[in-house]
Amino acid sequence: MAAAAARWNHVWVGTDTGILKGVNLQRKQAANFTPSGQPRREEAVSALCWGAGGETQILVGCADGTVKNFSTEEGRFQGQRHCSGGEGIFRGLAQVDGTLITCVDSGILRVWHDNDKEASSDPLLELRVGPGVCRMRQDPARPHMVATGGKENALKVWDLQGSEEPVFRAKNVRNDWLDLRVPIWDQDIQFLPESQKLVTCTGYHQVRVYDPASPQRRPVLEATYGEYPLTAMTLTPGGNSVIVGNTHGQLAEIDLRQGRLLVCLKGLAGSVRGLQCHPSKPLLASCGLDRVLRVHRIRNPRGLDHKVYLKSQLNCLLLSGRDNWEDEPHEPQEPNKVPSEDTETDELWASLEAAAKRKLPDLEQSQGALQTRQRKKKRPGSTSS
């Protein structure tokens, strides 16, 4: 596989079939990476997060309870650890100070010591967050604070260095106009920068802002959008608005100062599973059940920038936050890459010299295809590994 080119991938997407896809938007290529060489549904990726050391490592949470370590520098999976305990898929993965935080669907949040050994050590800390968790998110400004929320599981903010009780526990809004209890279903949580506030989007198409600094435990601001559950949310650069996506593939930008709808983005045909904005550029990456990764430009001019068809249903994505979108100019060319590839292929080639011409199935095709794909601009193609 294009190992050195993997570090220049702009977007990393996890799929339902266990494949991690790296997409390079500049060269319009997508590459598949699997831990075991074959896609397996048991390893369906449910959570992705950047590992330690900038953006060189990715932690991949799979459906069978393992967290795999993928190195973008080398372009392959390096290790895995079995984070057992609790039923359900991973709803949140985070990394702080050499420890790994995982949260599963049944509400068990564990902090693991990050050693490279494959043996599963006991967790450093275990918290019970409550059943039916839909998201666990780490505060990027204060990495030891995490927030969890889910279906009939109110928003709670936990301090992992503090006590076992949540620092902030949100209260449900008042009964509605029929005096019925409003149900809770927090689907996604984001921490707002430069303040303690949090934003959540719910399955009952509401967007709520909570402020732990204020004495009010109820949401400070509530806005609604559409009629379908909102499944994913991301903050825009600038911090004044969020972009939400719902199960019908509608994307909307909602201003948090006034609680009103700014713009809608078109294009998605299926439920939105992952959304992420670039921290400085006005780019939004979105993936969903319609098997297509789209990158939209959210400001001047608003529209679709890239659209990449990736053949499996996409679950989550990571957008690289780096500033230079182009590849390094002195990228070693393909002929130079051959020596640094696996020696097995060289031996294979050597043994094939005498025999009739035979094409290697995957590696050589992707080598040759990489060259041709740079010329073919029409199709933003996706390749097999």
Place this chain on the structure above:
Amino acid sequence: MAKAGAKSGGSGNKGLKRKAATEEPQEAAVAEDGTTESRVQPSKAAAFPPGFSVSEIKNKQRRHLMFTRWKQQQRKEKLAAKKKLKKEREALGDKAPPKPIPKTIDNQRVYDETTVDPNDEEVAYDEATDEFASYFNRQTSPKILITTSDRPHGRTVRLCEQLSTVIPNSHVYYRRGLALKKIIPQCISRDFTDLIVINEDRKIPNGLILSHLPNGPTAHFKMSSVRLRKEIKRRGKDPTEHIPEIILNNFTTRLGHSVGRMFASLFPHNPQFIGRQVATFHNQRDYIFFRFHRYIFKSEKKVGIQELGPRFTLKLRSLQKGTFDSKYGEYEWVHKVCAYSLKSHLDNFKRME
């Protein structure tokens, strides 16, 4: 010149392409002519002043006459051109250039990147492990429940009965106002594999919900052009109990594959060729045409077919990932209409094909 401007503004719809190029001399001619009567007189003579336009004749009958005469002349010229071309081709014989391919909407279509390549491993794995895998591995055989929306009228009831003769191992049940979400767990416990709900509006069936049962996708179609058995001309006798063969045409994209597999999983795997019956789902420009025929081979290459059974046309509105849950379910594909763009209108016609 203002008068000239008004006149050429009035030459709206009947604008002749031949005359459009002569707009500027036309304005000059108007300035020269002055009145409209003088333009009527030269029509009797064969030579018209340059810059004359049929649409500027104010008299409707005259105008119509002039237009029909012009049209006839165009037709004659076209026929003459065709004959000339044909003669030239015959004269050249083998050296004639190949015939140009006519432009059709299908030809002009943008290639859909989601078209499934038969050698694609990722898609093959996806399909081998999706919700229909147990059917295609011959582990389960289909058992269908057909029902309608509440209080169906005659056409819908008869369509359900006819559908149940077409689809083997299917049972029709009256809806009785039950909620689908309550029906589905009961179906699962009774080993049904698929649920078909025919929606009715104003006494005609207009929608179809097809839900694959244990946890499979739910497709919602718009149904049109429903013809019951007695409305089909030159039809054969009623279908027998033999299991029909299936033909799925043109389901080439990834979405098309999913929908095609849904249809395939309605019928048992082992078609009985003795029965000579075939059910066809033909997809063309995102409309799926359902037909049910009985065929007989008259010779090696000639087949005679008789249409039996109901016929209808389906158009996919949405494909949802789980069983029926229109409010909180996650959609894999939703038909989105951009009301004011022709290009997107044509693009929409390449979803499943």
